[in-house]
Amino acid sequence: MTQSEQIPRRVLLFVTCTVDQLYPQIGESVVNVLERQGCEVDFPAGQTCCGQPAFNAGFTEDAKAVARRFLDVFAGEDPIVVPSGSCGAMVRNFYLELFHDEPETLAKVRQVAGRLYEFSEFLVDVLHRDDLAAKMSGSATYHQCCHLLRELGIDAQPKSLLASVEGLEMREMEQSEVCCGFGGTFAVKFPEISTAMLNDKLDYAIATGADTLVAGDATCLMHLEGGVRKRGDTLQLKHLAQVLDEATSTDGVAS
Amino acid sequence: MKVRTDEFKARSAETTKNPRRQASLKLVYDGLHKGRIAAAEDTDDWEDQRDRARAIKWHTINNLDYYLDLLDKNVRANGGNVYFANDDAEARDYVLGVAKANNVKTVIKSKSMVSEEIGLNEAFEEAGINPVETDLGEYIIQLAKEAPYHLIAPAIHKTREEISDLIQEVAGGPRQEDPQDLTDTARALLRDEFRKAEMGVSGVNFAVAETGSIAIVTNEGNGRMVTSAPRVHVAIVGMEKLIPSMQDLSTMLRVLIRSATGQRISSYVTVVNGPRKAGEEDGPDEFHLVIVNNGRENLLKDAQLREAMLCLRCGACLNACPVYRKAGGHAYGWVYPGPIGAIVTPVMTGKKVGRDLPFASTLCGACKDACPVKIELPTLLLRLRSDLAEGKADPKEKSSPLLERVSIKAWRFGVQSPMRFALAGRLSSLMMAPLSRGGWVRWLPPPLSGWTKSREFPRIAGKPFRARFRKKQR
Ligand code: SF4
Numbered sequence: 169m170t171q172s173e174q175i176p177r178r179v180l181l182f183v184t185c186t187v188d189q190l191y192p193q194i195g196e197s198v199v200n201v202l203e204r205q206g207c208e209v210d211f212p213a214g215q216t217c218c219g220q221p222a223f224n225a226g227f228t229e230d231a232k233a234v235a236r237r238f239l240d241v242f243a244g245e246d247p248i249v250v251p252s253g254s255c256g257a258m259v260r261n262f263y264l265e266l267f268h269d270e271p272e273t274l275a276k277v278r279q280v281a282g283r284l285y286e287f288s289e290f291l292v293d294v295l296h297r298d299d300l301a302a303k304m305s306g307s308a309t310y311h312q313c314c315h316l317l318r319e320l321g322i323d324a325q326p327k328s329l330l331a332s333v334e335g336l337e338m339r340e341m342e343q344s345e346v347c348c349g350f351g352g353t354f355a356v357k358f359p360e361i362s363t364a365m366l367n368d369k370l371d372y373a374i375a376t377g378a379d380t381l382v383a384g385d386a387t388c389l390m391h392l393e394g395g396v397r398k399r400g401d402t403l404q405l406k407h408l409a410q411v412l413d414e415a416t417s418t419d420g421v422a423s
Numbered sequence: 424m425k426v427r428t429d430e431f432k433a434r435s436a437e438t439t440k441n442p443r444r445q446a447s448l449k450l451v452y453d454g455l456h457k458g459r460i461a462a463a464e465d466t467d468d469w470e471d472q473r474d475r476a477r478a479i480k481w482h483t484i485n486n487l488d489y490y491l492d493l494l495d496k497n498v499r500a501n502g503g504n505v506y507f508a509n510d511d512a513e514a515r516d517y518v519l520g521v522a523k524a525n526n527v528k529t530v531i532k533s534k535s536m537v538s539e540e541i542g543l544n545e546a547f548e549e550a551g552i553n554p555v556e557t558d559l560g561e562y563i564i565q566l567a568k569e570a571p572y573h574l575i576a577p578a579i580h581k582t583r584e585e586i587s588d589l590i591q592e593v594a595g596g597p598r599q600e601d602p603q604d605l606t607d608t609a610r611a612l613l614r615d616e617f618r619k620a621e622m623g624v625s626g627v628n629f630a631v632a633e634t635g636s637i638a639i640v641t642n643e644g645n646g647r648m649v650t651s652a653p654r655v656h657v658a659i660v661g662m663e664k665l666i667p668s669m670q671d672l673s674t675m676l677r678v679l680i681r682s683a684t685g686q687r688i689s690s691y692v693t694v695v696n697g698p699r700k701a702g703e704e705d706g707p708d709e710f711h712l713v714i715v716n717n718g719r720e721n722l723l724k725d726a727q728l729r730e731a732m733l734c735l736r737c738g739a740c741l742n743a744c745p746v747y748r749k750a751g752g753h754a755y756g757w758v759y760p761g762p763i764g765a766i767v768t769p770v771m772t773g774k775k776v777g778r779d780l781p782f783a784s785t786l787c788g789a790c791k792d793a794c795p796v797k798i799e800l801p802t803l804l805l806r807l808r809s810d811l812a813e814g815k816a817d818p819k820e821k822s823s824p825l826l827e828r829v830s831i832k833a834w835r836f837g838v839q840s841p842m843r844f845a846l847a848g849r850l851s852s853l854m855m856a857p858l859s860r861g862g863w864v865r866w867l868p869p870p871l872s873g874w875t876k877s878r879e880f881p882r883i884a885g886k887p888f889r890a891r892f893r894k895k896q897r
Pocket of ligand 1 (some may be wrong): 735736738739741795
């Protein structure tokens with residue numbers, strides 16, 4: 169399908185609380201990439217968080233309150249794009265669990281979840297763009313974030329997007345599908361286990377000799393980058409959106 | 424067996440710093456985990472088989488009373504005895520009673536996690552009876568006086584050097600290092616016991632209700648000896664191990680063995696139909712089946728947690744679990760480690776213990792993908808977290824620390840309004856300013872120091888995405 173066949177379409181961006189507050193540059197890259205593909209991006213200003221932190225910690229009632237709000241903020245018909253497998257899985261999979269005994273809310277969940285796409289999934293499966301005519305030099309290795317891979321089953325999409333970037337050499341790391349050890353409060357409650365997992369992940373990534381570790385979730389990137397900085401490694405960390413932004417930017421640098 | 428789940432944090436942290444244990448745990452991934460994946464990829468209708476196995480188990484568990492009765496009836500019809508043990512003490516007493524009635528001095532055992540669960544070896548020893556584990560891995564941990572480290576590979580954590588030491592201690596003679604020599608020595612030691620033993624105790628992989636048979640899967644052939652050589656055979660089975668028919672057995676064996684070891688079929692599958700009958704040459708004079716509850720009812724009576732009763736104890740979720748592969752098997756503090764252990768241990772032993780276990784997971788989902796009967800392990804962990812955090816497990820005591828509960832309430836208040844959320848972000852950003860350099864915070868006070876000991880934390884952005892987006896729109 170050629171680009172001209174695609175009509176620009178309005179998408180709602182669910183940027184996630186982590187990107188909003190900690191990695192705004194990832195959000196900007198998402199907007200740049202989507203706009204370059206002809207989308208008109210809207211940011212529902214009422215959005216905050218999907219409720220996952222409370223849900224994962226066992227505070228179901230608090231999670232429900234926040235999830236209900238999310239469903240209201242994202243009511244409508246336009247597709248929703250989220251640059252995170254984890255927050256995507258929360259809405260698409262775990263909301264069903266959360267509201268399993270509330271049929272009315274479940275109907276809303278299905279309506280919203282049915283329109284919600286993870287960033288790479290939206291590009292490849294909805295816009296049918298798995299080659300963005302992107303160019304970039306260097307080498308990268310891809311970490312398969314857990315919820316993106318196993319909860320949403322999204323793996324071919326980010327990989328094909330990365331493979332299509334001209335000049336970017338992809339190198340596979342050992343155990344690329346294994347968790348980086350983040351797990352939300354897990355990282356604080358069980359720091360030794362979490363750190364041991366993190367160190368394995370970074371060691372495997374570095375062993376590939378790639379200069380950049382790419383992942384699809386800001387929370388994992390925060391964990392990995394925090395580790396890289398503490399260890400004093402030189403590995404670069406990037407969200408897939410940042411890579412694609414940089415590689416499709418006409419002035420050669422990410423804006 | 425003593426429950427030591429409250430030591431999870433300390434014991435797991437220790438294991439992360441033990442290079443020997445970490446090397447063994449890496450082998451769990453490279454060997455068992457990859458072996459399972461290869462076996463699954465090699466099986467055309469793997470997903471169908473998983474679904475079929477799951478359906479068989481759900482059907483049995485949902486009709487457990489019926490199948491327990493049927494099993495009981497058919498074991499008796501085969502000439503065996505059946506005892507239903509409500510807890511570990513009842514199970515021990517019954518087995519000891521059988522041993523005493525038969526004047527037993529030596530018991531040979533094949534691998535049984537339920538036997539570990541009810542502390543049978545200790546009970547035998549106290550009664551002056553010598554229990555001998557005949558599965559090589561179990562034998563090693565019996566010599567080491569340890570609990571199993573893994574559901575199917577109990578001594579996976581032991582290095583060759585450690586095994587050499589243990590074998591030399593009992594065998595005497597020159598120290599052996601070669602795995603084949605060590606196995607031969609262990610085998611010679613065990614042969615003697617096989618001859619002496621008056622009683623055999625085995626576990627059960629599947630108890631077939633329709634025929635009153637038990638099936639045992641082994642790779643060493645010891646299961647066959649234990650169930651046929653001594654005069655008395657006692658089989659111990661957890662209530663979750665029932666299946667309806669022999670036809671179901673073929674499906675179950677297919678998924679169990681591939682998931683456990685990556686083999687298409689184990690070296691031995693032993694099916695026992697009770698004691699020796701008139702005209703038969705081999706087999707014991709007496710056969711006893713001990714069906715153990717010991718807290719399984721707590722799982723059964725809960726519509727959601729009941730799913731954990733589908734478990735085949737194949738160990739695939741352990742092999743897939745990156746937390747197990749760092750924390751090690753002993754950290755889980757009872758008999759069943761890994762993701763399934765983190766679920767069944769607190770529920771079977773009473774929720775007041777083991778409250779760390781359901782939280783000791785990143786919810787990465789690798790266990791769920793590996794499980795042959797597709798148990799929703801992450802969902803069950805989340806359910807237990809919710810019970811604990813909201814005081815449903817124990818109304819008098821909410822288990823989450825006060826600070827965490829307050830933080831969640833504050834978070835809820837904050838994220839219910841974008842203005843408050845943005846304001847909280849601004850304030851946090853300012854508060855973090857003195858602690859940060861180059862946009863990253865190097866130190867945070869406890870309990871957040873758990874993070875900053877090994878990781879920096881990004882400073883909250885001075886200008887969040889929402890502000891940048893607004894500016895861009897203008
Ligand atoms: S939960 Fe599933 S994977 Fe884990 S031991 Fe049981 S059957 Fe095997």
